[in-house]
Structure formats: structure tokens, C-alpha cells
Amino acid sequence: MQHTGTTFAGNPELLVELRRQHKLPLRAQLEDGLREAARSGRLSGGARLPATRALAADLGVSRRLVVDAYAQLVAEGYLTARRGAGTYVSDAATAASAPAAAVESGALGVDFFPGFPDLASFPRREWLRAVRDTLATASAASLGYPDARGALELRCVLAEHLRRVRGVVADPQRIVVCSGTAQALVLLARALGQPHLAVEDPGLPPHRAILAAHGARLSALPVDAEGARVAELPRVAAQAGSLDGVLVTPAHQCPTGVALAPARRAALLEWAATGSGFVIEDDYDAEYRYDRAPLGALQGLAPDRIIYLGTVSKTLAPALRLGWLVLPPALVELVVEQRNLADHGAPTLEQLALARLMQSGAYDRHLRQARRRYRARRDALIDAVARYHPGARVTGIAAGLHAIVRLPHSFEVAALMRAAAARSVGVYPLALAYMRPEAHDDGLVLGYANLSESRIELGVRALAEALAELSDGVGANGGRRRRAPAPA
Ligand SMILES: Cc1ncc(COP(=O)(O)O)c(C=O)c1O
Missing domain, CATH: 1.10.10.10 (Winged helix-like DNA-binding domain superfamily/Winged helix DNA-binding domain)
Structure with missing residues (x-):
């Protein structure tokens, strides 16, 4: 036809x-x-x-x-x-x-979960080749217990890649390969010995939970349209007694999506230089940047005071569980000791395969294609919101894999999620990213990378229908509309 x-x-x-x-x-x-x-x-x-x-x-x-x-x-x-x-x-x-397949069966059909890259475009063929080549060439000795810092081959490739792409000062001796950012935080909490840390608020609740589960005490560092409010660190430290460090996402604040303003980057470097505490820089999705100039990692400007965290969860797939810390020299042995105590180190064959993938150029190629795809998906989200949610604002769109949609009205979080889920749409209220969730309720964190443009439109339209139902007060679950507080 x-x-x-x-x-x-x-x-x-x-x-x-x-x-x-x-x-x-x-x-x-x-x-x-x-x-x-x-x-x-x-x-x-x-x-x-x-x-x-x-x-x-x-x-x-x-x-x-x-x-x-x-x-x-x-x-x-x-x-x-x-x-x-x-x-x-x-x-x-x-x-x-299965989730995508289940629109009709009532499971989530369009899931705006912000944590995923496009899982379907994982470079399977290239990964397969890298694994096959690794198996064909790995020495017998490499199959013994690993170096707890990670395979030297991967650390060398990472050092070169991070220098080139992020401006990170990354000597292989400072790198510890770990099981994603999640394990990096575990190792840090243990190596620093029940540290008191300031964390961005809003931030990522699972990361707060991981840090707390491993003995860290946490204080909120507020975030606004210019990123973390670095000037408040002395106040936070005074209230806490003292601070051992601050966890930040300078390139793309998670979840608001803003970049840390230049004056605040400078202030944070100054804070770190005075020995007030370590800066933990979570550089989780810096590879994706659409309409703004590149921002190098902060670590390159103070490598002895900044702990840099990277991951393949956004560039390849979370399932690989591969990430890295680039550490100030003073912390390397402490972190390696914790890795040894935890599990002796990361699986070697996967590390060698990742090193091959990066060395072959396939990793960079994959990222170039992914960037194009995500830009189109982001644009589809912006268009669909403009079409189906007049009056809503979309922010945090210059980079990353998710956007913040601020609705013209605010809704009770649970009612909104239920109404969307009833239409098979998964949405993630910004309120849940705060340390005191009940205080905020005007935004949604919507991940777009793992959804085709047509599904994005479908989901945004279904969400509008769900909200209209809530606004009319006829939602099956009794959702009700309130006037929105003035957006921050
Ligand atoms: C702020 C932030 N850091 C890091 C990650 C990646 O974590 P991991 O490497 O443990 O998968 C994510 C994933 O969503 C994230 O949102």
C-alpha cells in the first residue's frame, strides 16, 4: 500500500x-x-x-x-x-x-522512568565482538582474582577517554572501577568512615538511601535555577557540626536538569580548596548535551579535592553495572581496601570488553548516534507537552535524558500517579526527589530516552486525559485540583 x-x-x-x-x-x-x-x-x-x-x-x-x-x-x-x-x-x-508490551493488559505502556537510556539500541553486535575478542585473547593469568582497582587495560583507556572528553585529570593509578555509581557511593561512605555529607535537595532518593545505609549522615543542600546553592554550605556545615563532603551533579543537576552556574562552580572549588570537605562530582549523563556549550568536569580544576564518579548506565546500559571513581591520591588506598573487603573487585572479562569497545571507536560512535536520537525524542516531548498541556513549562532540556514538566496546576502526588497509571502511563513527580516530599508538588520528571517519538506523544496525550479527569473531580481515585504555588 x-x-x-x-x-x-x-x-x-x-x-x-x-x-x-x-x-x-x-x-x-x-x-x-x-x-x-x-x-x-x-x-x-x-x-x-x-x-x-x-x-x-x-x-x-x-x-x-x-x-x-x-x-x-x-x-x-x-x-x-x-x-x-x-x-x-x-x-x-x-x-x-514486557512493560512496553503490556499497554492493553494494564501494566505500564508508556513509562517515563528517568533512569534509562534507549535500552533497545544497546550496541549488541559491537559488544558481542568485544566480548568474543576478549575471550579469544585474554591471558590465563587475567582469569585469576582481579586487581581491586580494576583491570589496568580499562583504567588506561578510561584515563585517556576522560581526559579527552571531560577534561578530567585521570591517572590510571587514581581510578577504581566499581559496580556503577551506586557502589561508588558505598565505597566512599565506608572509606570516609561514616562521613557527614551535604547532598543536593532535590536529588536521587536511592543514592541517599545507599549512603545512609552505609553509615553516612546527610544534610540537605537546596537547589534552585542555578543549581546547588553552594553559598549555603557554611550554614549546612555549621548545623551539622562539620561536613566531610558534598555530593553534587554540576553538569546536569539530578533531577532539575540545570547546570551549576559559573559563579557557583568557582565558589564550590574555593570551598573545596579551603579543605572544608571533598566535593563528590557525579558526572552521570554529561555525554548528552544539546543546545549549550560543553562544560568540562569540575574535577579537572581541583583533582586533589574532587572525587569524580562516572558510569556506563546512561551511555550503554545499567545492566552492565560498570562505573568508576577518579580519586584524590589520599583516598585511593582507602577505597581499594573497601573494594577488597566487599568482593575483591569487578568482573575482569566485562572490564576488558568495555576497554575494547572504547578503544575500537564503537563507544564514541554509539554516543554520537544516541545523541541524535535523544535530541529528537526530547523535541518530541517538548512538542507533545505544548500540544496537550497548554500552560505547562518544560525545563532542564539542554542536556541529559529527562526533562522537568511543570504543570499549570498542582495535584496530589499519589492521585496523579494513580490517574496516570490507570491509563498505563508511568510518571515521576519531582516532589518525590526532595528530602521532604510533601513540601513540593508542581513538577514531573519525565525520562524520554527509552521511548520512541510516537510513544512519547501517546503518553503525553494520555497524561493530559488523566489530568483532565482529575481536574473535573471525576477521577476514579478522588484526585482533586489545587491552585499551584508559584513555581520556584
Ligand atoms: C544522578 C545519577 N547518578 C548516577 C546514576 C547511575 O547510577 P548507576 O551507575 O549506579 O547505575 C543515575 C541513574 O539514574 C543518576 O540518576
């Missing part, structure tokens, strides 16, 4: 849209469409795909293009090819995306 500029495959189970004028090549569009169909459950596990010749004819493209697209998705694990028997959707592809 041909439309002007758009082609649909006629098979009712296989709705793939190809746009001739689109900037993405047709093959990439076809691959995206098939991935999306498998992820969303429109194509169920075990479903047989049309023969390449039939699909090519249906779409008006060359058979070679379809053959190549199928081969790519077989390599990524979405499809399986049975010799002489055709190509099928793999069970793993649909099982992994």
Missing part, C-alpha cells in the same frame, strides 16, 4: 512506516520499526516475519535492504533466523520489554 512519501506493509501484524523524505535512511527506518514492533509486543515472540522478497515488494524497497535489516536485527538478538524456515521474532526481544 503506497502513500505519498509513506509506505505501510500490509500484513496487519507488521505496520512499518517508511518515510521517503525522512533524514534517516530507509534501512534504518525499517530496523527501527521492527525493533519497536518487537519491543512493544505488536510482534509477539515466535511470530514469523514476512519473507524478504514479499516485504520488499510490500514496502517498495530493494530485497537487499530488507535482507540487511533482518541480518542486523538477528545480530542484535531481536530476530532469529532458522535455516530454510524463515525469520522469527525472538522470545528474548519481547520478554525484555
Whole structure:
């Protein structure tokens, strides 16, 4: 069936849209469409795909293009090819995306969870190659107990990468590889011996919980439109007795999305230089920046006072559980000791595979593609909010993988989440990121990276319907509208 500029495959189970004028090549569009169909459950596990010749004819493209697209998705694990028997959707592809597949079944269909990159675009083929090459070449000695600092190969590659991309002063001897930022915080809380830390408020509740579970005492450092209110550190320290450090997200405050203002960066460096405490710089998603000049890591300006944390959870996938600390020399042995006491170190083969992926250029390539994709998704979110939520403001959009949507009215948090969930939409109130959640209720933290543009629109529209229901006071769960307090 041909439309002007758009082609649909006629098979009712296989709705793939190809746009001739689109900037993405047709093959990439076809691959995206098939991935999306498998992820969303429109194509169920075990479903047989049309023969390449039939699909090519249906779409008006060359058979070679379809053959190549199928081969790519077989390599990524979405499809399986049975010799002489055709190509099928793999069970793993649909099982992994159960939430997306369950719009109709009542589970979350459009989940704006802010913690994910686009999981479907994990570079499976490149990772597979890196793992295969690692296994083929790793020495027998490398299969013994690891160096608790991490594999030297990875630390060398990371040092070069962080210097080049983030301006980090990163000697491999200062790097400790860890199981994501989460474990970095565990190791720090233990190495610093029940430290008293200031943490951004709002911030990331699981990180506060991890620090507290490992003995840290926490005080709130307020955040405004210029990032953490660094000038309040002396007051926070005085109230706490003293501070051992402050945990910040300068490149992209989590969750408000603002960058720490230049004057505050300077003030924070000054605070650290006076020996008041360590700055813990969580650089979790600095790779994604859309309409603003690059901001180097603070660590490069005071490497002896700043503890730098990085992770692959936003660049590759949280499932890898790989991250790193770049430490002031005085802390290296203390942290390594804690890593030894915890589990002797990170799995070596994955570290070597990551080193290969980075060295081969595949990591940088993946990031370049991801940046383009996320920018388009961010724009789709902004457009959809403008269309379906007149009067709402979208902020924190210059970087990262999520945005803050401030609604023109505020809602009771639980009622809002229930109303959205009833329409199969997962939303995350900004209120929950505060240390005293009940005090704030006018914003939503919406992650867009793991949702296609069409699902973003679907979710934002469904959210508008849910809010309209709440506003009318006819929400099944009794939600009610209140006037919004003036946004901060
Ligand atoms: C502020 C912040 N830091 C770090 C991370 C990554 O944590 P991890 O490396 O433990 O997956 C996240 C993930 O959402 C985050 O929001």
C-alpha cells in the first residue's frame, strides 16, 4: 500500500512506516520499526516475519535492504533466523520489554522512568565482538582474582577517554572501577568512615538511601535555577557540626536538569580548596548535551579535592553495572581496601570488553548516534507537552535524558500517579526527589530516552486525559485540583 512519501506493509501484524523524505535512511527506518514492533509486543515472540522478497515488494524497497535489516536485527538478538524456515521474532526481544508490551493488559505502556537510556539500541553486535575478542585473547593469568582497582587495560583507556572528553585529570593509578555509581557511593561512605555529607535537595532518593545505609549522615543542600546553592554550605556545615563532603551533579543537576552556574562552580572549588570537605562530582549523563556549550568536569580544576564518579548506565546500559571513581591520591588506598573487603573487585572479562569497545571507536560512535536520537525524542516531548498541556513549562532540556514538566496546576502526588497509571502511563513527580516530599508538588520528571517519538506523544496525550479527569473531580481515585504555588 503506497502513500505519498509513506509506505505501510500490509500484513496487519507488521505496520512499518517508511518515510521517503525522512533524514534517516530507509534501512534504518525499517530496523527501527521492527525493533519497536518487537519491543512493544505488536510482534509477539515466535511470530514469523514476512519473507524478504514479499516485504520488499510490500514496502517498495530493494530485497537487499530488507535482507540487511533482518541480518542486523538477528545480530542484535531481536530476530532469529532458522535455516530454510524463515525469520522469527525472538522470545528474548519481547520478554525484555514486557512493560512496553503490556499497554492493553494494564501494566505500564508508556513509562517515563528517568533512569534509562534507549535500552533497545544497546550496541549488541559491537559488544558481542568485544566480548568474543576478549575471550579469544585474554591471558590465563587475567582469569585469576582481579586487581581491586580494576583491570589496568580499562583504567588506561578510561584515563585517556576522560581526559579527552571531560577534561578530567585521570591517572590510571587514581581510578577504581566499581559496580556503577551506586557502589561508588558505598565505597566512599565506608572509606570516609561514616562521613557527614551535604547532598543536593532535590536529588536521587536511592543514592541517599545507599549512603545512609552505609553509615553516612546527610544534610540537605537546596537547589534552585542555578543549581546547588553552594553559598549555603557554611550554614549546612555549621548545623551539622562539620561536613566531610558534598555530593553534587554540576553538569546536569539530578533531577532539575540545570547546570551549576559559573559563579557557583568557582565558589564550590574555593570551598573545596579551603579543605572544608571533598566535593563528590557525579558526572552521570554529561555525554548528552544539546543546545549549550560543553562544560568540562569540575574535577579537572581541583583533582586533589574532587572525587569524580562516572558510569556506563546512561551511555550503554545499567545492566552492565560498570562505573568508576577518579580519586584524590589520599583516598585511593582507602577505597581499594573497601573494594577488597566487599568482593575483591569487578568482573575482569566485562572490564576488558568495555576497554575494547572504547578503544575500537564503537563507544564514541554509539554516543554520537544516541545523541541524535535523544535530541529528537526530547523535541518530541517538548512538542507533545505544548500540544496537550497548554500552560505547562518544560525545563532542564539542554542536556541529559529527562526533562522537568511543570504543570499549570498542582495535584496530589499519589492521585496523579494513580490517574496516570490507570491509563498505563508511568510518571515521576519531582516532589518525590526532595528530602521532604510533601513540601513540593508542581513538577514531573519525565525520562524520554527509552521511548520512541510516537510513544512519547501517546503518553503525553494520555497524561493530559488523566489530568483532565482529575481536574473535573471525576477521577476514579478522588484526585482533586489545587491552585499551584508559584513555581520556584
Ligand atoms: C544522578 C545519577 N547518578 C548516577 C546514576 C547511575 O547510577 P548507576 O551507575 O549506579 O547505575 C543515575 C541513574 O539514574 C543518576 O540518576
